[in-house]
Amino acid sequence: MSVEILGKEYPVETTTNFVLNNRYMINEIPSNVFQLVNLENLNLSFNILTTIPTEIKNLTKLKKINLCTNKFKEFPSELLEMSNLEDININVNKLSELPEELKNLNNLKVFCCGDNKLEKIPKGILFNESIEELLLDGNKIKSVPPEIENMKNIKQLNLTDNKIETIAPEIAKLSNLKQLFMLDNEFTAFPKEFNVDELEIFDVKNFCENRLGRAFDYDNIITGFD
Numbered sequence: 001m002s003v004e005i006l007g008k009e010y011p012v013e014t015t016t017n018f019v020l021n022n023r024y025m026i027n028e029i030p031s032n033v034f035q036l037v038n039l040e041n042l043n044l045s046f047n048i049l050t051t052i053p054t055e056i057k058n059l060t061k062l063k064k065i066n067l068c069t070n071k072f073k074e075f076p077s078e079l080l081e082m083s084n085l086e087d088i089n090i091n092v093n094k095l096s097e098l099p100e101e102l103k104n105l106n107n108l109k110v111f112c113c114g115d116n117k118l119e120k121i122p123k124g125i126l127f128n129e130s131i132e133e134l135l136l137d138g139n140k141i142k143s144v145p146p147e148i149e150n151m152k153n154i155k156q157l158n159l160t161d162n163k164i165e166t167i168a169p170e171i172a173k174l175s176n177l178k179q180l181f182m183l184d185n186e187f188t189a190f191p192k193e194f195n196v197d198e199l200e201i202f203d204v205k206n207f208c209e210n211r212l213g214r215a216f217d218y219d220n221i222i223t224g225f226d
Helices: 031-035 054-058 077-081 100-104 146-150 169-173 205-212
Strands: 002-005 008-011 017-019 041-043 064-066 087-089 110-112 133-135 156-158 179-181 201-203
Touching: 002 031, 031 054, 054 077, 077 100, 146 169
Parallel strands: 017 041, 041 064, 064 087, 087 110, 110 133, 133 156, 156 179, 179 201
Antiparallel strands: 002 008
16 A cells, blocks of 8 residues: 655555655645655654644654754644654754653654753653753853753753853763764853763863963863764
8 A cells, every 4th residue: 555645656555765855845744754654754844834744744764854954933742642652853944842751752862952042951851761862052042051961861962052141050960971062162161070081072162261361271172072
């Protein structure tokens, strides 16, 4: 059995990856996509989507969804009931907040919400212990709150190009953190409890050069790059 989507046939049983991006510039997802019940990866980037229909919940095996560069002003609530999701990319949209229910996506490993309008790290993220990679670069976030310590499994944290002025010392409790990116922010101090030596990448170049001068040997701070 197969279904036709925008003039092309897709076998229902064997299609696990589906891409419908900038070539089409769609403002709604073709309904036949939701018949591809074995989909694991759905790429809808570079369109003009603002909503997602409830039928997406038919895709019970979906692990990865890419909604980058669309027109979302609100996070699609339909995704909150998709417990198998491991990777969500909703970069370059118009989100100013995220739902607290994100904390219930227990299989979520990668969450990308860069280049949006967030002014704080949402609680739904801070209390999701499963996240390993969090990319919130290019927002308007003003602080790293104490609740960051709840992200026990995080390995990569990207907060580059925000408005961060304060960083809670609890960031030092992230024992699995290996890569931290915080270029282009406003903070003038970094928690003394934080152990740089445990990181593979510690990229705070602007902080080191503009705020601390010679206080740090920058070559020993940023590692992992050739």
